Amino acid sequence: MIHYFDTVIIGSGLAGLRAAIEASKHGSVAVLTKLYPTRSHSTAAQGGIAAGTFFLVKKVIESKLGYYFVAIREAQDAAESLGINTTFYKTIALCLSGILTGFAGAFYTNYMGYIDPKVVFALHDISIVTIMVVMVGGVAMYWGPIIGAIIMVFLAELIRSIPYLGTAHQTFFGILLIVIIIFLPNGIAGDFPKIKNIFRIGGTS
Amino acid sequence: MSLLEVRGVSKFFGGLAALNSVSFSVNKGEIFGLIGPNGAGKTTLFNVVNGFYKPSKGEVLFNGKRISNLKPHQICRLGIARTFQVVKPLQRMTVLDNVIASAFLRAKS
Numbered sequence: 001m002i003h004y005f006d007t008v009i010i011g012s013g014l015a016g017l018r019a020a021i022e023a024s025k026h027g028s029v030a031v032l033t034k035l036y037p038t039r040s041h042s043t044a045a046q047g048g049i050a051a052g053t054f055f056l057v058k059k060v061i062e063s064k065l066g067y068y069f070v071a072i073r074e075a076q077d078a079a080e081s082l083g084i085n086t087t088f089y090k091t092i093a094l095c096l097s098g099i100l101t102g103f104a105g106a107f108y109t110n111y112m113g114y115i116d117p118k119v120v121f122a123l124h125d126i127s128i129v130t131i132m133v134v135m136v137g138g139v140a141m142y143w144g145p146i147i148g149a150i151i152m153v154f155l156a157e158l159i160r161s162i163p164y165l166g167t168a169h170q171t172f173f174g175i176l177l178i179v180i181i182i183f184l185p186n187g188i189a190g191d192f193p194k195i196k197n198i199f200r201i202g203g204t205s
Numbered sequence: 206m207s208l209l210e211v212r213g214v215s216k217f218f219g220g221l222a223a224l225n226s227v228s229f230s231v232n233k234g235e236i237f238g239l240i241g242p243n244g245a246g247k248t249t250l251f252n253v254v255n256g257f258y259k260p261s262k263g264e265v266l267f268n269g270k271r272i273s274n275l276k277p278h279q280i281c282r283l284g285i286a287r288t289f290q291v292v293k294p295l296q297r298m299t300v301l302d303n304v305i306a307s308a309f310l311r312a313k314s
Contacts, residue, residue: 067306071295078293081255083281083310140297 005030013042018113046107050146053100058142060096069093073140129156132173135180138187147189206269208233209254209285214263214273216249223249226263248290255287256280282310 006027009016016031017040023029033040060066068089071079080086108126109115119125129152137148155176159169184191207230216224223246231237241247252258254265256277265273272280295303 064309067302067309070298070302071306074295074297075293077257078289078295079306080257080277081281081287082307083278084306085276085278 003030004028008032011040013040014107014110015042015113016040018111022113042107042110049103049107053103054142054146056100061142065089065092070140128173132177134187135177136187138189138191141187141189144187144189148187151188207231208235208268210266211250211254212264212266214250214253214260214265216246216253216258217261224253224260228263251287255285 007020007023007029008031009020009023009029010032012020012031012033012035016033020029020031035041061069068079068084071082071084072086072089072093076086105115105120112119120127133148133152134145135148136151137146138144159165159172162169180187184194188195209231211227211229214224214227215222227246227250229237239247239250249258253260253273256272256275256279260273263273264271267280267283267285270283272283272285275283295306298306
């Protein structure tokens with residue numbers, strides 16, 4: 001049996017599926033893959049980047065570099081007078097965060113199929129979600145961003161799927177940000193004892 | 206030779222002369238006090254010795270070496286430590302981590 005297609009895409013990774021969606025608007029498409037589509041290597045790579053980032057950050061924080069970064073964050077003048085070259089170490093910190101964000105950005109481009117400055121720098125898009133992930137999860141903690149990402153991605157998809165809300169769903173993020181800053185300034189991971197306390201009081205009374 | 210020598214140091218902030226030709230020297234083993242009313246320029250002098258400010262005029266010598274052109278972390282490396290009027294501990298670190306962060310200056314890793 002012979003099948004005829006306008007487009008044949010080999011590989012059902014992020015780029016392949018994305019291209020298939022676009023190409024299907026203009027003609028018939030076939031996707032060839034060795035694996036079941038949801039088992040593609042893109043998913044593995046995303047998990048790999050997340051795990052790699054987690055362990056890299058953990059290793060850096062436990063090293064001399066990490067002590068210096070924290071010292072500079074807490075009191076820059078004091079760090080300088082402790083003999084830490086703050087300009088040098090801040091440059092290293094910037095490079096490290098640039099490398100990690102660059103990795104994530106490369107995959108995000110693959111996932112979206114295109115990239116332009118508006119996507120990243122517009123206040124309502126990926127930039128605010130990135131900050132929200134850290135704010136909700138907890139600043140300066142290993143598990144903070146992971147908890148934050150799970151909650152935020154889940155919430156974002158949930159809110160977005162409510163009908164008739166349109167772009168008003170972004171209001172929700174603004175309200176959530178205000179609530180987090182007022183009640184949980186250290187995020188869910190940072191203020192976990194506080195959260196436990198609230199629930200215990202609520203439970204006994 | 207004196208350990209720390211301040212030679213004719215002046216520091217101007219715009220038209221305001223915070224320090225005007227300050228000179229003194231501190232010898233080894235000596236405890237040296239610096240007193241004055243509020244706004245006399247004691248903290249400014251500390252900041253000049255420490256390297257936070259560059260003196261507008263004059264120079265600071267430590268062990269005969271000119272340090273008034275160095276950065277604060279280089280001056281610390283030579284052996285001048287300071288405290289602050291408002292204490293500046295590294296807040297979210299433990300006491301041990303505070304000491305470790307400072308000790309890295311003299312340690313390899």
